[in-house]
Amino acid sequence: xxxxxxxxxxxxxxxxxxxxxxxxxxxxxxxxxxxxxxxxxxxxxxxxxxxxxxxxxxxxxxxxxxxxxxxxxxxxxxxxxxxxxxxxxxxxxxxxxxxxxxxxxxxxxxxxxxxxxxxxxxxxxxxxxxxxxxxxxxxxxxxxxxxxxxxxxxxxxxxxxxxxxxxxxxxxxxxxxxxxxxxxxxxxxxxxxxxxxxxxxxxxxxxxxxxxxxxxxxxxxxxxxxxxxxxxxxxxxxxxxxxxxxxxxxxxxxxxxxxxxxxxxxxxxxxxxxxxxxxxxxxxxxxxxxxxxxxxxxxxxxxxxxxxxxxxxxxxxxxxxxxxxxxxxxxxxxxxxxxxxxxxxxxxxxxxxxxxxxxxxxxxxxxxxxxxxxxxxxxxxxxxxxxxxxxxxxxxxxxxxxxxxxxxxxxxxxxxxxxxxxxxxxxxxxxxxxxxxxxxxxxxxxxxxxxxxxxxxxxxxxxxxxxxxxxx
Numbered sequence: 293x294x295x296x297x298x299x300x301x302x303x304x305x306x307x308x309x310x311x312x313x314x315x316x317x318x319x320x321x322x323x324x325x326x327x328x329x330x331x332x333x334x335x336x337x338x339x340x341x342x343x344x345x346x347x348x349x350x351x352x353x354x355x356x357x358x359x360x361x362x363x364x365x366x367x368x369x370x371x372x373x374x375x376x377x378x379x380x381x382x383x384x385x386x387x388x389x390x391x392x393x394x395x396x397x398x399x400x401x402x403x404x405x406x407x408x409x410x411x412x413x414x415x416x417x418x419x420x421x422x423x424x425x426x427x428x429x430x431x432x433x434x435x436x437x438x439x440x441x442x443x444x445x446x447x448x449x450x451x452x453x454x455x456x457x458x459x460x461x462x463x464x465x466x467x468x469x470x471x472x473x474x475x476x477x478x479x480x481x482x483x484x485x486x487x488x489x490x491x492x493x494x495x496x497x498x499x500x501x502x503x504x505x506x507x508x509x510x511x512x513x514x515x516x517x518x519x520x521x522x523x524x525x526x527x528x529x530x531x532x533x534x535x536x537x538x539x540x541x542x543x544x545x546x547x548x549x550x551x552x553x554x555x556x557x558x559x560x561x562x563x564x565x566x567x568x569x570x571x572x573x574x575x576x577x578x579x580x581x582x583x584x585x586x587x588x589x590x591x592x593x594x595x596x597x598x599x600x601x602x603x604x605x606x607x608x609x610x611x612x613x614x615x616x617x618x619x620x621x622x623x624x625x626x627x628x629x630x631x632x633x634x635x636x637x638x639x640x641x642x643x644x645x646x647x648x649x650x651x652x653x654x655x656x657x658x659x660x661x662x663x664x665x666x667x668x669x670x671x672x673x674x675x676x677x678x679x680x681x682x683x684x685x686x687x688x689x690x691x692x693x694x695x696x697x698x699x700x701x702x703x704x705x706x707x708x709x710x711x712x713x714x715x716x717x718x719x720x721x722x723x724x725x726x727x728x729x730x731x732x733x734x735x736x737x738x739x740x741x742x743x744x745x746x747x748x749x750x751x752x753x754x755x756x757x758x759x760x761x762x763x764x
Contacts, residue, residue: 330466334399334400342355389493391440405457413446473493476567480567490530503551505548602631607643638753678728693745695746696712
């Protein structure tokens with residue numbers, strides 16, 4: 293499915309998008325209640341009944357006497373995915389994002405051979421008159437589908453008359469409103485890694501919303517096919533997350549068009565948006581010294597750049613610990629430098645990094661490092677308990693391993709396990725070790741444990757120590 297590449301189309305999209313504001317009522321988009329369909333009952337039978345609609349041998353709809361429905365959705369293997377509640381409001385108001393709406397006619401005589409639903413919009417009279425052929429679903433139930441595109445996608449009043457074997461049996465009006473609202477940032481930094489677009493005011497019968505996205509640079513070379521399906525946030529809101537990694541970390545204009553698809557496969561463009569993406573610097577978010585190291589990134593670097601350096605020092609004693617860190621290119625226009633705390637006396641406080649690309653100053657990053665780990669262990673343990681536990685909390689989630697070398701003071705480190713004991717991760721930021729006495733010859737006295745954390749690059753740092761007195 294190809295998106296036209298002309299600038300004129302893009303400008304048109306933005307005009308349509310900005311024009312949506314003309315249709316937004318005082319209530320917000322998500323506050324508006326829309327019908328899923330229209331139910332017309334011409335039955336003379338006062339006895340209420342439930343109708344069942346089957347498709348390819350599977351139950352597709354249950355229609356109840358109060359005109360509510362349950363719709364069944366299946367996967368390709370025929371497994372039930374979900375059941376959806378439907379309703380027919382008396383006001384018959386539909387969102388333009390619905391692309392189409394269904395009209396059901398109940399109470400039709402079994403002798404009827406044909407039902408038609410001639411439909412036109414109030415605007416322009418009957419210039420868009422369409423004689424919609426009805427579909428017989430089950431005994432006494434017919435359906436006609438009004439596709440908005442066949443009526444110029446007009447908003448306003450839609451008129452429908454209903455004929456059974458040429459005889460008028462009912463008539464109705466429906467209102468189509470356009471209060472779609474697209475929410476997206478105007479400008480973001482590549483350091484944010486992604487941004488999100490929300491679209492509100494979507495009809496509940498829309499099957500999916502797709503968000504084809506590409507950058508202005510090299511045009512649609514980075515357009516993902518098939519187009520990305522959005523995530524349904526609630527009954528009337530969808531969103532998409534645009535990761536920069538899918539677009540070569542390019543700077544400039546990111547263009548997104550928004551398309552709705554109904555259950556019949558009808559497709560319609562609802563609008564679009566453009567976001568300006570700039571380069572910049574970024575770094576790790578977790579600041580505890582127990583993280584061993586952190587990464588500093590620069591985005592939007594000229595692709596021709598051959599060398600990026602990240603000179604780093606701590607604010608304490610100024611540049612006494614200055615280190616020129618050689619950067620690593622990790623993606624198009626993205627470079628990374630890794631600051632290892634032990635190269636800076638394992639100090640806490642402010643770390644300062646300047647960034648040079650081929651010798652030219654290109655940015656800076658400032659990082660405040662804290663020490664907030666908490667170690668929990670008993671001061672005294674008894675042999676009768678067979679073991680004791682040590683827990684450390686506040687370790688950054690970037691830490692890949694925590695080890696707890698342990699020995700008794702008696703006879704030095706003769707009982708030190710090698711390799712050191714690896715802890716158990718209890719949560720992204722907490723670790724635990726269990727010290728069994730039998731691994732230490734069931735000795736009493738002082739047990740000593742040092743705690744080391746490891747980063748993703750296998751750099752290591754001692755982050756704590758604890759002593760436990762073990763008694764009989």
